[in-house]
Structures are given as C-alpha cells and as structure tokens.
Amino acid sequence: MTWHVVATAGHVDHGKSTLVHALTGTDPDRWAEEKARGLTIDLGFASTVLPSGRGLAFVDVPGHVRFLRNMLAGVGAIDACLFVVAATEGWKPQSEEHLRIVELLGIEHGIVALTKVGLTDDRPVLPLAGTFLEGAPVVEVDAPTNRGVDDLRAAIDDLLARTPTAPDRDRPRLWVDRSFAAKGSGTVVTGTLTGGTLRTGDELAVAGHRVRVRALQSHAEHLEATPPGRRVAVNLVGVDHHQVERGHALVRPGQWHETTVLDATLHVLDSLDHDVTRRGAYVAHIGSGEHPVTVRVLGPDAIPPGGTGTVRLRLARALPLLPGDRYVLRESGRGETVGGGAVVDVAPTTSREWIDADELERLTGERHAPTLGRWVVDDTVLERARTDLRARIGDDGLDVARLDERERAVLATLEDVTVDRGIARPTAAADPLRDHPWLVALDAQPFTPPPPDGVNRDIVREAVRRNLVVERDGIYFSASAVDAAARTVARILQDKADADISVAELRDALGTTRKYLLPLLGILDAAGVTRRRGETRIAGPRLPRL
Ligand SMILES: Nc1nc2c(ncn2[C@@H]2O[C@H](COP(=O)(O)OP(=O)(O)OP(=O)(O)O)[C@@H](O)[C@H]2O)c(=O)[nH]1
Numbered sequence: 001m002t003w004h005v006v007a008t009a010g011h012v013d014h015g016k017s018t019l020v021h022a023l024t025g026t027d028p029d030r031w032a033e034e035k036a037r038g039l040t041i042d043l044g045f046a047s048t049v050l051p052s053g054r055g056l057a058f059v060d061v062p063g064h065v066r067f068l069r070n071m072l073a074g075v076g077a078i079d080a081c082l083f084v085v086a087a088t089e090g091w092k093p094q095s096e097e098h099l100r101i102v103e104l105l106g107i108e109h110g111i112v113a114l115t116k117v118g119l120t121d122d123r124p125v126l127p128l129a130g131t132f133l134e135g136a137p138v139v140e141v142d143a144p145t146n147r148g149v150d151d152l153r154a155a156i157d158d159l160l161a162r163t164p165t166a167p168d169r170d171r172p173r174l175w176v177d178r179s180f181a182a183k184g185s186g187t188v189v190t191g192t193l194t195g196g197t198l199r200t201g202d203e204l205a206v207a208g209h210r211v212r213v214r215a216l217q218s219h220a221e222h223l224e225a226t227p228p229g230r231r232v233a234v235n236l237v238g239v240d241h242h243q244v245e246r247g248h249a250l251v252r253p254g255q256w257h258e259t260t261v262l263d264a265t266l267h268v269l270d271s272l273d274h275d276v277t278r279r280g281a282y283v284a285h286i287g288s289g290e291h292p293v294t295v296r297v298l299g300p301d302a303i304p305p306g307g308t309g310t311v312r313l314r315l316a317r318a319l320p321l322l323p324g325d326r327y328v329l330r331e332s333g334r335g336e337t338v339g340g341g342a343v344v345d346v347a348p349t350t351s352r353e354w355i356d357a358d359e360l361e362r363l364t365g366e367r368h369a370p371t372l373g374r375w376v377v378d379d380t381v382l383e384r385a386r387t388d389l390r391a392r393i394g395d396d397g398l399d400v401a402r403l404d405e406r407e408r409a410v411l412a413t414l415e416d417v418t419v420d421r422g423i424a425r426p427t428a429a430a431d432p433l434r435d436h437p438w439l440v441a442l443d444a445q446p447f448t449p450p451p452p453d454g455v456n457r458d459i460v461r462e463a464v465r466r467n468l469v470v471e472r473d474g475i476y477f478s479a480s481a482v483d484a485a486a487r488t489v490a491r492i493l494q495d496k497a498d499a500d501i502s503v504a505e506l507r508d509a510l511g512t513t514r515k516y517l518l519p520l521l522g523i524l525d526a527a528g529v530t531r532r533r534g535e536t537r538i539a540g541p542r543l544p545r546l
C-alpha cells in the first residue's frame with residue numbers, strides 16, 4: 001500500500017483542522033488547550049485510506065503566526081499540500097506566508113480547499129499565479145454540512161495519483177517531530193520517514209547516541225519494516241526520550257556527513273523590505289528543526305528582495321544533510337521569513353580535488369565509480385598529479401617507499417615509468433643490459449659461454465665496463481661464472497691433502513674444456529684467486545674463504 005504525507009497550510013481559523021477531521025474522522029487537535037481555544041498550537045496527525053486504496057497521512061499545522069515555527073516543523077518532509085483558504089476572509093497574511101514557505105521547501109503538488117462557503121456567497125480572489133498551485137483544483141467545502149467533503153476527498157485521491165511517492169535511496173532519515181516515553185516500551189520518536197526503509201533491529205544514530213529499533217509503527221500498524229513516505233513511530237533502545245527532541249535526525253551511523261557548515265542557495269522573498277546581508281540573527285528551519293545560524297553571503301555583499309544568491313550557513317549543531325535538502329531562513333529579531341533555498345555543498349571548507357568514493361557518497365548521497373584506486377578525481381587534477389610525479393622521478397629515479405598510497409596509484413598510471421627493485425625510473429633510462437639475452441645465456445652456460453655473436457658491440461663493451469662480463473683471450477665469462485669457478489677451486493683445495501690442483505682436475509670439476517678453462521684460469525690467476533706453479537695451481541691471496 002502506498003502512502004503520501006500531506007500537510008495542511010493556511011491562515012489561522014480558516015478551517016484546516018476541521019477539514020482534516022472531516023476527511024479522516026480524527027480530530028488532529030490533540031491538546032486540551034487546543035480544543036478549548038479552538039486553535040491549533042502544535043502539529044496534529046491523522047490518517048485515512050482513500051477510495052483508491054491509497055493511504056493519506058495528514059500533518060495538520062497551526063495557522064497562527066505565533067506558532068509559525070511549529071508549522072515549519074511539520075512541512076519539512078511532505079509530498080503535497082492541502083492549502084486552505086476561508087471564503088469568508090479570503091487571502092490573509094499567513095495564507096501568503098505559508099504559500100511562500102511551502103514553495104521555498106520545493107513542494108510541487110497541492111490542492112486548494114475554499115472553506116466556509118456556506119457562510120458567504122463571496123468567492124475571494126486567490127493570488128496563485130506563478131506558484132505551484134496555479135491551475136490546482138479549488139474545491140469548495142463547508143464542513144458543518146459536509147458539503148464538498150467527498151469531492152475534496154476524490155480530488156485529493158486524484159492529486160496523489162499524480163504525486164510521486166517518497167523515493168527509496170537506501171538512506172533512511174527521519175526528522176523527529178516528537179519524542180516521548182511510551183508506557184512499558186521506553187523511548188518513542190515520531191516523524192515523516194524519507195530516503196529509505198527502517199526495520200526492527202536496525203542500528204541507528206540519533207542526537208549523538210547509538211540506538212536500536214525495537215519496534216516500528218506506521219498508521220496504527222505494527223510493522224517489521226516501513227518504507228519511506230510514511231508517518232512512523234519508532235521505539236528505540238539506547239536513548240532516553242529526554243535526550244531526543246524535535247529537529248534531531250534518526251539515521252544510519254556512518255552513512256551521512258554530519259555538518260555544521262554548508263553552502264546553500266538563498267532566494268530572498270520579494271516581500272522583504274531590505275537586502276539580506278550578514279547582519280542579523282537568523283534561524284534556519286531544516287527538516288523538523290529550527291537552528292540558529294550565522295549567514296555569510298558569498299560573492300556580492302548582499303542579496304536584494306526577489307534575488308537569489310549563495311550563502312554559507314554555520315550551525316551550532318551538526319546535521320546529516322545532503323545537497324538538495326531545503327531550508328527556510330527566518331530573521332529571529334524581526335520575526336520575518338527572509339527566504340530559503342537548497343543545500344549545495346555540505347563540506348564547503350575542505351579541499352576536494354581527491355575524494356574517497358565512500359566519502360563522496362556521504363557528501364552527495366550519490367555513488368560514483370572511483371577514477372583511480374579508491375578515489376574519485378577530476379581528469380585535470382589527475383593529469384597534474386601525473387606531471388608532478390614524473391618530474392619528481394626525473395632521470396635519477398625515485399624510491400617508491402617515499403610515496404603515499406595515492407601517489408602510488410598515480411605511479412601505476414605512468415606508462416613510461418618502470419619500477420625495478422623499489423626504484424621508479426623512466427622506462428627509456430632502464431638498464432639495457434638487464435635481462436639481455438646474451439647475458440642470460442652466459443649465466444645458463446657459465447663454463448662453456450657462448451660468444452657475443454650478433455650482439456651490439458656497445459652492449460658488450462658496457463657489460464665489460466660494468467664488470468658484468470669478464471673477457472680473456474676472446475672468451476667472455478659472466479661475473480657469476482668467475483665467482484663460481486673461484487669457489488669450486490677453493491672447495492677442491494680444501495678437500496685435498498696436497499695443496500695444488502691440475503688443469504685436468506679442474507676441467508672435469510667444471511665440466512668444461514681446455515679451450516674455456518685456460519682463459520678462465522688466466523682470469524683467476526690475474527685476480528689472485530690462484531697462483532700458477534708449473535702445470536698446477538695453488539691457492540692465491542684472494543682465494544675465497546668457504
Ligand atoms: N461554517 C463553517 N465553519 C467552519 C468551516 N471550517 C471550519 N469552521 C469553523 O471555523 C473555526 C476554525 O476552524 P479550525 O478548523 O480550527 O481552523 P484552523 O484552520 O485549523 O485554525 P488554526 O489551526 O488555529 O490555524 C471552527 O470553529 C470551525 O468549526 C466551514 O467549512 N464552515
């Protein structure tokens with residue numbers, strides 16, 4: 001069953017609560033004082049099932065200007081508006097102010113009830129042109145005689161058929177409008193659920209406390225899970241009802257960036273008689289809460305009536321917000337509605353050229369595939385990082401151990417850089433001898449080494465110069481072959497009683513021929529590993545110790 005949450009709006013005494021009562025059978029005025037005075041003071045709630053089977057939940061707001069803050073708490077998360085004007089009085093100041101407020105909050109769906117039509121034949125002019133209510137149905141009603149009530153019900157049903165239900169983005173957020181202790185079950189908070197589903201057992205956060213959902217109720221039904229777009233009562237474990245108040249948000253921990261600084265658009269109402277500057281004590285109404293804020297106009301110094309600009313708001317309490325969230329700005333001193341707009345940036349003071357994809361989701365509510373590693377980064381920023389890193393590598397190379405995680409991710413994108421033994425170097429400058437086939441072959445046949453046939457003379461010369469290869473009588477041995485031969489000589493001498501070794505003995509031990517052995521012995525003699533004595537060799541001063 002789909003539900004919509006609809007708020008009433010309109011001037012005091014124009015018949016909002018009476019209509020909600022007539023449509024739902026429930027008197028939304030809950031308090032004795034309200035009933036006694038015939039005046040709504042705080043929010044009222046009532047629901048009904050429409051002829052189509054759609055669920056309709058009302059948030060009934062007070063019309064008296066003194067309770068405007070309560071009205072604002074009620075309209076923060078609604079789908080549509082039932083706008084009430086009494087035919088007897090016509091358009092009044094709070095008709096005007098309420099219409100401005102629901103417009104600033106981005107409400108796009110609504111219907112007009114012209115009440116008390118039994119008391120007068122006059123039909124007032126409604127200044128709705130250019131607003132979201134332009135062209136909306138205007139239904140004439142007279143509650144005491146039930147005149148028009150069924151027509152209004154049908155018109156609301158019709159309207160809701162065209163009104164989208166609250167989207168489910170798997171980011172539940174419930175702006176609390178009431179918190180109380182229910183007998184035997186502890187803390188209960190109520191609000192209009194948006195953004196995602198709540199389930200019993202969910203681990204959530206509210207007012208800085210970790211809480212668990214013990215039970216859920218929505219429109220008089222106990223539920224295991226409640227989708228967004230409903231009025232919901234949540235029974236919480238882990239917090240006292242005194243610790244939660246109207247304006248707090250119930251959300252999943254870690255899914256939101258809770259911020260005290262945000263940038264937002266500000267549309268200043270036409271009717272304001274002065275510019276908006278940073279002077280003045282302001283209150284921002286966000287969700288179900290009202291929050292003292294400082295306002296800094298970004299760009300020009302002031303925004304004139306009817307104008308739109310960008311402002312930076314600083315809140316005393318951190319709130320889980322996303323770009324697109326609406327707010328209404330009031331000046332508390334003069335008690336006037338200044339304007340309002342939408343959040344643009346919930347973390348405007350942090351540099352964000354590189355941003356972790358998870359963090360970006362907290363800041364924007366949107367999932368972006370990482371550009372590189374775990375980061376989302378703009379192309380030009382990435383290109384600059386690549387250029388910088390290439391410069392640091394230079395011709396000499398750069399120790400990869402000195403790079404952080406992000407720089408390593410950038411390094412992996414540099415196709416013209418090779419990492420060898422922990423050093424990043426330009427590939428062009430990489431060692432041409434490393435893994436050269438001839439050197440590989442020399443190592444594979446250390447004592448019958450292949451000649452450098454067809455190998456570039458410069459390569460051969462460079463290999464000799466760097467002592468990778470040792471040449472004697474036109475035979476080239478790898479340096480490791482010479483080392484291995486020296487160790488073999490040392491081992492044989494150690495194992496023998498006599499202190500010398502013959503050419504034939506060594507030839508057999510190395511599995512080679514005289515053609516290779518004689519130059520190799522020449523190398524060993526020259527190096528002082530061996531010393532020639534007649535036709536045999538004895539230990540030289542540089543014989544390796546085993
Ligand atoms: N004759 C007649 N009286 C109405 C009608 N609607 C409301 N009333 C009367 O008008 C008075 C105010 O109605 P409410 O429903 O309390 O008005 P409200 O808009 O909820 O007022 P606030 O919540 O204080 O802003 C009550 O005495 C109602 O009985 C109507 O359609 N016809």
Ligand SMILES: [Mg+2]
Binds near residue numbers: 016017061
């Ligand atoms: Mg009322």
